Structures are given as C-alpha cells and as structure tokens.
Amino acid sequence: MDDLTEMLKGTLEGCVLEIISGEETYGYAITRRLNELGFTDVVEGTVYTILLRLEKNGLVQVTKKPSGMGPPRKFYALNDAGREERERFWVKWQYLSSRIDKLKGGGR
Amino acid sequence: MDDLTEMLKGTLEGCVLEIISGEETYGYAITRRLNELGFTDVVEGTVYTILLRLEKNGLVQVTKKPSGMGPPRKFYALNDAGREERERFWVKWQYLSSRIDKLKGGGR
DNA sequence: CGCACTACTCCGTGATACTGTGTAGTGGTA
DNA sequence: TACCACTACACAGTATCACGGAGTAGTGCG
Numbered sequence: 643m644d645d646l647t648e649m650l651k652g653t654l655e656g657c658v659l660e661i662i663s664g665e666e667t668y669g670y671a672i673t674r675r676l677n678e679l680g681f682t683d684v685v686e687g688t689v690y691t692i693l694l695r696l697e698k699n700g701l702v703q704v705t706k707k708p709s710g711m712g713p714p715r716k717f718y719a720l721n722d723a724g725r726e727e728r729e730r731f732w733v734k735w736q737y738l739s740s741r742i743d744k745l746k747g748g749g750r
Numbered sequence: 751m752d753d754l755t756e757m758l759k760g761t762l763e764g765c766v767l768e769i770i771s772g773e774e775t776y777g778y779a780i781t782r783r784l785n786e787l788g789f790t791d792v793v794e795g796t797v798y799t800i801l802l803r804l805e806k807n808g809l810v811q812v813t814k815k816p817s818g819m820g821p822p823r824k825f826y827a828l829n830d831a832g833r834e835e836r837e838r839f840w841v842k843w844q845y846l847s848s849r850i851d852k853l854k855g856g857g858r
Numbered sequence: 859c860g861c862a863c864t865a866c867t868c869c870g871t872g873a874t875a876c877t878g879t880g881t882a883g884t885g886g887t888a
Numbered sequence: 889t890a891c892c893a894c895t896a897c898a899c900a901g902t903a904t905c906a907c908g909g910a911g912t913a914g915t916g917c918g
Contacts, residue, residue: 643845644838648873651905652756653850660853670865680849688906690866695905712864713914730752732854737751739847741788742761745768746840756904759874778896796875798897803874820895821883864915870908877902884895 646683654684656731658692659720662702663728668715669693693718701727754791762792764839766800767828770810771836776823777801801826809835 657679661672673689693716696702701724705717720728765787769780781797801824804810809832813825828836 643842646760646842646846647906648760649842649846651759651874652754653846654906657850657853668865679853680845683907685907686866687868687908690868691906694867709865709914711915713866713912715865734751734754734757735850735854737788738754738757738761739850742765742843742847745765745787746843755875759905762875776896791876793876794897795877795879795899799875799899802898817883817896819884821881821897823896860918862915862917865913867912868910870910872905872907874904875902876904877900879899879901881898882896884893886893887891888889 643682646681650681650684653735654681654688655692655695656728656735657681658689658696659701659724659728659731662718663720663725666705666717666719668717670715672718696724699723751790754789758789758792761843762789762796763800763803764836764843765789766797766804767809767832767836767839770826771828771833774813774825774827776825778823780826804832807831 654676657676658672661667661675667675669690670686672693673684673686676684676689693702696718697704701721702718703721705719706714707717708714762784765784766780769775769783775783777797778794780801781792781794784792784797801810804826805812809829810826811829813827814822815825816822
C-alpha cells in the first residue's frame with residue numbers, strides 16, 4: 643500500500659487508544675501490533691510521539707517495569723479520560739466513514 | 751460533531767476529487783456540497799487551497815466562466831491524471847477503513 | 859568483543875486543514 | 889445614492905500530526 647501517512651492523521655492516535663484499552667502494553671509492542679494489523683509502515687518514532695502526547699494530555703496511566711529482554715518498558719493503561727477520548731474517537735470515526743461511504747455511493 | 755479537521759487530512763482532497771468527477775463544478779459550490787454531505791465545518795478557504803493544489807499537481811482542467819450571480823467562476827473537471835488519483839484515493843480509503851473496522855471489532 | 863534485538867527519546871521536516879483578511883461582482887432596499 | 893447580503897476567489901500565516909534520523913541503553917548470542 644502506498645503512502646497512508648496523511649490519511650492516518652487523527653486516526654492513528656485513536657488506534658493506539660484502542661490497542662491500549664485492550665490490555666496494558668508498551669510502545670515497542672504497540673508498534674508491532676499496528677504492523678500486524680496492516681499499518682505496515684508505522685514506525686517506533688511515530689508511536690512514541692503519540693504515547694508522549696497521550697501522557698501529556700492525561701489520558702493514560704504509565705508504569706515502568708523491568709523487561710528481562712532489554713531496557714525497562716513503559717506500560718500504558720487508559721484512565722477515565724482516556725476511555726472517554728476513545729469513545730469520542732469511535733463516534734468521530736463512525737461519523738466520518740459513513741459520510742465518506744455515502745459520498746462514494748453517489749452522495750444522495 | 752466536534753472537530754474533525756485532523757481526521758479529514760488526506761481524505762478531504764479525495765472527497766473533492768469525487769465531487770468534481772461527478773460534474774464540472776466550482777469552488778463555492780463544492781464548499782456548499784461538502785457542507786450538505788455532513789462536512790459542515792469545511793469552509794471556502796480550505797476548499798480553495800485544495801483546488802489550487804489539484805491544479806498545481808495537474809489533476810484538473812480549469813475553465814473560467816462568467817456567472818451572472820457574482821464574480822466569474824472557475825470550473826474544475828478531472829483529467830486522466832485526476833481520475834487515476836481518484837481511483838488511488840478510493841483504494842487507500844478502502845484499505846484504511848477495513849483495517850480500522852477490523853481493529854474496532856477486536857483486531858483478530 | 860561485536861552484533862542483533864529490544865526499548866525509549868528527541869529534534870527536525872513535510873503535508874494538510876484551518877483562520878483571517880482582503881478583493882470583487884451582483885442585486886435588493888431604504 | 890448608500891448600504892448590505894450573497895456570491896466567488898486568493899493568500900499569508902498557524903497548528904497539528906505522522907514521519908525520518910540519530911542517539912542512548914539493556915540483554916543475550918556467536
């Protein structure tokens with residue numbers, strides 16, 4: 643798939659929120675998960691900027707744990723604000739995708 | 751619907767391509783059409799920057815016509831490159847939306 | 859000891875939608 | 889005439905976001 647970066651703006655953060663909501667996890671693993679899910683070109687640098695942003699915006703709770711497989715990991719879990727933001731994201735996604743699909747189908 | 755601007759990045763241009771592909775039209779009318787379609791916050795300034803970009807990238811053919819209802823209008827129509835770009839846009843949209851929906855549904 | 863893999867940080871870049879302001883043409887109305 | 893509303897386009901500046909690249913560290917394997 644050729645370049646999706648522009649299309650991912652605003653949605654990738656929501657995807658990360660969704661992944662975190664499933665289980666407490668960390669940056670490196672989130673990147674691998676996104677790659678598995680078809681977001682093949684998403685790299686670590688991108689995910690870490692999103693995670694720092696989530697932390698700065700108070701949407702996640704962060705816990706540092708030793709790894710055994712390398713440096714310590716920063717585990718992320720959604721707090722209440724994070725769960726609300728995740729809800730808002732899905733509402734927006736639903737809204738947008740329905741409008742786009744309507745436009746595709748003739749826009750009537 | 752609260753702010754969709756980030757989510758629109760990369761998709762709004764495709765929407766404009768789709769609208770133009772339906773009929774030769776002009777900036778002001780495209781803005782109204784987008785508003786009707788549910789992209790309520792999209793304003794003229796945004797549409798004109800997209801149209802200028804499409805023209806600069808050689809995806810449209812432009813024809814100036816007098817209006818009778820105000821200043822002359824610049825009508826836009828897709829050329830071959832524009833039709834190809836439109837195709838690529840829908841392929842990308844299909845790819846992205848299917849991945850996101852899969853993630854939403856549990857990501858398996 | 860070097861290399862691969864894991865794991866995080868940070869600075870800069872490019873693309874995009876948006877904001878605000880300005881210009882201009884037409885028509886209605888007081 | 890003077891004013892306003894609606895139509896129609898242009899452009900400079902801003903914010904946000906994903907990404908690239910480089911660097912730092914920890915573990916284990918040959």
